[in-house]
Amino acid sequence: MDLSFTQEELAFREEARRFFRTEIPQSIRDKVAEGEGLTRDDMIGSQRILNARGWATPNWPVQWGGQNWSPVQVYMYQDEMQQANVPTPIGFNVTMVGPVIAQFGSEEQKQHFLPKTANADIFWCQGFSEPGSGSDLASLRTRAERKGDTYIINGQKIWTTLAQYADWIFCLCRTDPAAKKQEGISFILVDMKTPGITVRPIVTIDGGREVNEVFFDNVEVPTENLVGQENKGWDYAKFLLGNERTGIARVGASKAKVARIKQLASMERLGDVPLIEVPRFREKLAAVEVELKALEMTQLRVVADERKREKGRPNPASSILKLKGSQIQQQLTELVMEVVGPYAMPYQRDFDGRNEETVGPDYATEAAPMYFNYRKVSIYGGSNEIQHNIVAKAILGL
Amino acid sequence: MDFDLTEEQRLLKDSVDRLIADQYAFEQRKKYMAEPAGWSQAIWSQYAEIGLLGLPFEEKLGGFGGGAVETMIVMEAFGRGLVLEPYFATVILGGGLLRRAGNDALRAALVPQIIAGKLKLAFAHIERQSRYDIADVGTSAHKDGDCYVLDGAKSVVLHGDCADKLLVTARTSGGRRDRNGVGLFLVDADAAGVAHRGYPTQDGLRAAEVTLSNVRIGADAVLGIDVLPAVEHVVDEAIAALCAEAVGCMQAMHETTLEYLKTRQQFGRPIGSFQVLQHRSVDMLVALEQARSMAMFSAVMAGEDDPTERRRAIAAAKVQIGRSGRHVGQEAIQLHGGIGMTMEYKVGHYFKRMTMIDMLFGDADAHLETLAKLGGLFGNTKAA
Numbered sequence: 001m002d003l004s005f006t007q008e009e010l011a012f013r014e015e016a017r018r019f020f021r022t023e024i025p026q027s028i029r030d031k032v033a034e035g036e037g038l039t040r041d042d043m044i045g046s047q048r049i050l051n052a053r054g055w056a057t058p059n060w061p062v063q064w065g066g067q068n069w070s071p072v073q074v075y076m077y078q079d080e081m082q083q084a085n086v087p088t089p090i091g092f093n094v095t096m097v098g099p100v101i102a103q104f105g106s107e108e109q110k111q112h113f114l115p116k117t118a119n120a121d122i123f124w125c126q127g128f129s130e131p132g133s134g135s136d137l138a139s140l141r142t143r144a145e146r147k148g149d150t151y152i153i154n155g156q157k158i159w160t161t162l163a164q165y166a167d168w169i170f171c172l173c174r175t176d177p178a179a180k181k182q183e184g185i186s187f188i189l190v191d192m193k194t195p196g197i198t199v200r201p202i203v204t205i206d207g208g209r210e211v212n213e214v215f216f217d218n219v220e221v222p223t224e225n226l227v228g229q230e231n232k233g234w235d236y237a238k239f240l241l242g243n244e245r246t247g248i249a250r251v252g253a254s255k256a257k258v259a260r261i262k263q264l265a266s267m268e269r270l271g272d273v274p275l276i277e278v279p280r281f282r283e284k285l286a287a288v289e290v291e292l293k294a295l296e297m298t299q300l301r302v303v304a305d306e307r308k309r310e311k312g313r314p315n316p317a318s319s320i321l322k323l324k325g326s327q328i329q330q331q332l333t334e335l336v337m338e339v340v341g342p343y344a345m346p347y348q349r350d351f352d353g354r355n356e357e358t359v360g361p362d363y364a365t366e367a368a369p370m371y372f373n374y375r376k377v378s379i380y381g382g383s384n385e386i387q388h389n390i391v392a393k394a395i396l397g398l
Numbered sequence: 399m400d401f402d403l404t405e406e407q408r409l410l411k412d413s414v415d416r417l418i419a420d421q422y423a424f425e426q427r428k429k430y431m432a433e434p435a436g437w438s439q440a441i442w443s444q445y446a447e448i449g450l451l452g453l454p455f456e457e458k459l460g461g462f463g464g465g466a467v468e469t470m471i472v473m474e475a476f477g478r479g480l481v482l483e484p485y486f487a488t489v490i491l492g493g494g495l496l497r498r499a500g501n502d503a504l505r506a507a508l509v510p511q512i513i514a515g516k517l518k519l520a521f522a523h524i525e526r527q528s529r530y531d532i533a534d535v536g537t538s539a540h541k542d543g544d545c546y547v548l549d550g551a552k553s554v555v556l557h558g559d560c561a562d563k564l565l566v567t568a569r570t571s572g573g574r575r576d577r578n579g580v581g582l583f584l585v586d587a588d589a590a591g592v593a594h595r596g597y598p599t600q601d602g603l604r605a606a607e608v609t610l611s612n613v614r615i616g617a618d619a620v621l622g623i624d625v626l627p628a629v630e631h632v633v634d635e636a637i638a639a640l641c642a643e644a645v646g647c648m649q650a651m652h653e654t655t656l657e658y659l660k661t662r663q664q665f666g667r668p669i670g671s672f673q674v675l676q677h678r679s680v681d682m683l684v685a686l687e688q689a690r691s692m693a694m695f696s697a698v699m700a701g702e703d704d705p706t707e708r709r710r711a712i713a714a715a716k717v718q719i720g721r722s723g724r725h726v727g728q729e730a731i732q733l734h735g736g737i738g739m740t741m742e743y744k745v746g747h748y749f750k751r752m753t754m755i756d757m758l759f760g761d762a763d764a765h766l767e768t769l770a771k772l773g774g775l776f777g778n779t780k781a782a
Contacts, residue, residue, distance in 0.1 A: 134735050136664040159736050204739050205746035270529060271575060280767055338763060341529045342554050345757055346605060347598045359597060359607055360526070360553065368600045372750065375731045376739050383735065385674065
């Protein structure tokens with residue numbers, strides 16, 4: 001058992017660290033560090049800098065912009081990116097629809113969509129969940145009826161992240177209502193400008209508008225926008241959902257949060273003593289750091305295991321990473337709240353454009369919104385309850 | 399020993415429960431929040447009409463003569479309704495300070511106006527450096543003849559944006575964190591030298607930053623020049639009131655979650671039929687009942703004159719409320735899935751109010767430390 005990295009791997013890590021900390025604009029990285037929302041331009045701009053270097057889509061096939069990196073390099077790339085507070089490339093583009101089109105799409109679809117998807121010339125959103133189909137996604141009802149060489153789509157998607165920024169949506173639609181539920185679903189690409197599509201923002205409890213409802217009213221889509229085979233969409237969805245590997249634990253992002261908490265806790269004082277020196281506080285932080293280190297080691301074991309696994313088959317250990325990773329992320333938002341103290345109470349999200357002076361220190365403004373927003377991490381991407389079921393079945397055989 | 403309410407207390411409970419059920423449904427609350435003040439003047443008048451604004455005040459001043467249990471009854475109902483009006487600031491904090499630190503003349507002048515709904519108060523104590531330490535007071539009060547002149551800045555003054563008068567802690571002597579030398583002063587919100595900036599808080603209520611520049615206070619507006627123990631007693635009573643409000647909040651979250659588990663279907667069955675979720679809703683119930691018990695304990699102990707005994711009890715209650723509130727709140731959102739994350743649905747609003755309550759007058763961890771420093775609750779070798 002040798003946990004050391006090779007010289008090449010260490011050099012790669014150094015280069016990744018340098019790149020992320022010098023070539024992505026500081027203003028964007030500061031926003032990520034402070035939990036402020038990114039604009040559409042921020043996300044696209046950051047991704048294009050990565051893509052110019054070929055670093056936006058390292059997990060894609062090489063011919064479409066992938067890097068053929070080892071699992072260790074992929075891990076280092078993600079870890080350094082997150083620790084540097086660089087925005088992760090648009091997930092819907094890079095880890096979801098891109099790999100699906102690369103794996104199952106036609107040549108024409110690959111040519112047409114992949115370069116633009118890598119470069120964020122197309123901003124994608126994900127049309128999966130519906131009001132009646134959350135954890136039971138396969139029960140979805142949005143209907144795509146084929147008429148000649150057109151699909152007519154009717155239905156509703158929900159929790160569609162950043163639909164208000166999106167150019168295209170990839171949708172799971174029911175194409176055969178008579179079949180068993182997993183066997184009647186197709187994966188269809190839809191231009192958001194198609195007549196009949198309405199986007200309605202959903203305000204979340206932190207005051208943000210990151211998710212939406214998307215309504216389809218007789219939306220006409222050419223059948224050439226079907227990816228792969230009709231009624232095989234559930235297989236592609238499973239491929240997509242299991243596709244995220246080591247990044248989901250967000251170890252690097254949590255490391256960055258720990259660093260930030262230590263910084264803030266050295267500025268806040270309990271009487272005469274900086275909060276970071278108050279035993280009960282620093283013990284709580286240390287306890288989370290132990291959990292985070294354990295998670296990092298677990299992630300490295302998963303990464304090492306990748307080298308031996310059949311490529312393309314999802315690893316159920318990613319459920320363990322998601323479970324623990326989401327718990328740690330949430331705990332860290334609680335610690336930020338504690339550090340900030342009473343100044344977490346004022347609500348300072350600036351939605352009507354008022355430009356007032358901050359109440360209390362700048363770092364206090366996002367503490368409560370982040371705490372509220374992060375309740376989602378145990379719900380989205382397959383709730384923690386579902387992750388428990390996956391592990392129980394796929395690993396424990398229960 | 400019994401936990402029953404008296405007949406009079408039952409009537410009070412029925413009356414305030416009915417008000418909340420009839421007037422403070424979630425959709426109605428949205429309308430009140432959209433009013434300019436951020437709360438409903440009409441509802442405030444109704445509180446006045448049914449005697450709630452006079453709840454803790456002496457009968458000779460027109461009050462109800464109620465104690466901590468009466469306050470607990472009302473605050474629990476208010477927690478269920480997620481009320482927006484400045485009741486806690488005016489009646490519990492302001493009223494409490496008038497009762498324990500004020501004098502007869504001041505009470506005779508102000509209490510009838512409060513009871514009639516015509517006077518609102520706010521308690522200004524938090525400062526930039528103070529965190530949760532009430533004794534940490536940098537705002538100064540310099541004697542000038544019979545008057546005092548106040549200088550300083552106060553933060554997160556609950557309902558400080560609509561208060562007619564502020565009760566302000568300011569230091570008359572001693573170092574910034576000394577327990578001696580903390581005075582309490584009554585300041586007109588529109589007095590010369592007083593500036594305030596109002597804003598919403600995370601839970602949809604209001605607060606303000608208040609600055610005081612050379613504010614002259616006449617002798618009749620001085621509640622005391624060295625009154626920390628009285629202020630701390632009022633804060634302990636206020637914490638007991640918050641514990642009750644938290645119980646109302648948690649109860650509502652638990653009920654809402656239970657209803658959702660019974661009605662939401664996935665995989666062809668109500669999700670409440672899954673054993674894991676059944677057990678977790680039981681865990682929520684246990685947390686709620688522990689919190690309810692400690693809210694009752696805090697109501698009983700709020701009037702305790704021995705400050706150490708009182709402090710231990712109140713600290714313990716605040717810890718329980720914070721822990722239970724976090725558990726019940728987080729589970730309520732999780733078990734609702736996506737809709738628990740929306741502003742449209744009520745569960746998130748309860749969660750945010752619970753989070754605020756945890757932060758008011760010290761979070762659970764701060765009170766845990768206090769309790770531990772005071773020797774805990776059981777088997778203490780020192781005599782009480």
